[in-house]
Amino acid sequence: MTVVAAAPYRFPVADVRENFPAPLLYIGWDQHLMFAAPYCLPLPPDLPFDALLTQVLPGIYGEHPDFARIDWDRAEWTKAGQPWRPDRAKSLAENGLGHKDAIHFRTPGLNGIAGSCS
DSSP states (O other): OOOOOSSOOOOOOSOSGGGSSSOEEEEEETTOTTSOSOEEEEOOTTSBHHHIIIIIHHHHHTTSTTGGGOOTTTOEEEETTEEEOOOTTSBTTTTTOOTTEEEEEEOTTOOSGGGSOO
16 A cells, blocks of 8 residues: 655654764664664764774673674675675775664674574
8 A cells, every 4th residue: 555645744854964963873783682673873984994893892792791702894784785895994985884874793602692693
């Protein structure tokens, strides 16, 4: 069934970049449902991607027993649902990441607590 609005919506968009301290980036760890949804973080566009892995992600995913065993060279990434390969030496912006982009990573061989995807 198609839904059609009775009238046009006319309101200011509230989630524009200017309303946040930094561009928002959604980050999800696939097959690790201990984290029910991707995190949404305000991150500076000049943050090196390697710093995301070594300084930011440990603070949000580090309590998971699999996190310390991640081999970042083997991690499989997607951006907006499509395969994507970030350059760890480049910044978020240089990797083509902007406001409200969504990235996910998979960690082959690490499938959650006792392989449960949790």
